[in-house]
Amino acid sequence: MLRFIQLLPAVPPSGDYSLRDLPGIGRRVDVLCRDLAACFEWGPTDWPLSQLEFSALFNDQVLLTFQTPNERMPIGERGWAMVVKNALQGNPPNYVRVTEGNLESLIREINQPSRSQLWVLHEEGRHFKDCKIRVSGTQNSFMLGDYRGFDSRAEELVSKHGLPRISLGKTSYLSSHCVASVISKFERMVK
Numbered sequence: 001m002l003r004f005i006q007l008l009p010a011v012p013p014s015g016d017y018s019l020r021d022l023p024g025i026g027r028r029v030d031v032l033c034r035d036l037a038a039c040f041e042w043g044p045t046d047w048p049l050s051q052l053e054f055s056a057l058f059n060d061q062v063l064l065t066f067q068t069p070n071e072r073m074p075i076g077e078r079g080w081a082m083v084v085k086n087a088l089q090g091n092p093p094n095y096v097r098v099t100e101g102n103l104e105s106l107i108r109e110i111n112q113p114s115r116s117q118l119w120v121l122h123e124e125g126r127h128f129k130d131c132k133i134r135v136s137g138t139q140n141s142f143m144l145g146d147y148r149g150f151d152s153r154a155e156e157l158v159s160k161h162g163l164p165r166i167s168l169g170k171t172s173y174l175s176s177h178c179v180a181s182v183i184s185k186f187e188r189m190v191k
């Protein structure tokens, strides 16, 4: 299982945004919509969809978890925006779980060394190829910052829990491209 966690500290969990203005009124919820498309639509080539999970933490309060959106897969940024909005407003499809959550409890739950490793995707981290990643027998999860990177609270928790920072290079990429790139690297690692 390969999991991604997108932090969205600036996006209110009300889902009260117009589908015509995701970056403005949506407070950059467009970032999440592109990530979801990368994770489930155009990113994977061989990696099974059933082995991908994507979580988004809104305003350190509400967690949406997406798993195996096989039937009626949303298409493009707008399709995913509609699913996110409906889920936040109490009408999630069956492949989305809506729970209360915050970053610290998420870190405690996911970061269980030896069986579940939480990595922080960070431009200044150790290069991916130099990190010891166990593909079998361990669940690997990758945490992404929003369009500004990680806020001071997230950085504090990353340090407090000693989470490893992993980098795809010094260039700052769109988070959707980071998602696709990590999936592609895992596909190559299991070949």
Ligand SMILES: C[S@@+](CC[C@H](N)C(=O)[O-])C[C@H]1O[C@@H](n2cnc3c(N)ncnc32)[C@H](O)[C@@H]1O
Pocket (backbone or CB within 6 Å): 120, 121, 122, 123, 124, 143, 144, 145, 146, 147, 148, 149, 150, 166, 167, 168, 169, 170, 171, 172, 173, 174, 175, 178
């Ligand atoms: C658009 S970037 C963040 C903005 C960027 N720090 C800036 O201020 O230009 C969104 C997130 O993608 C991930 N990311 C982007 N480029 C990366 C890279 N080269 N290596 C690892 N993660 C990266 C990080 O998690 C980052 O917080």
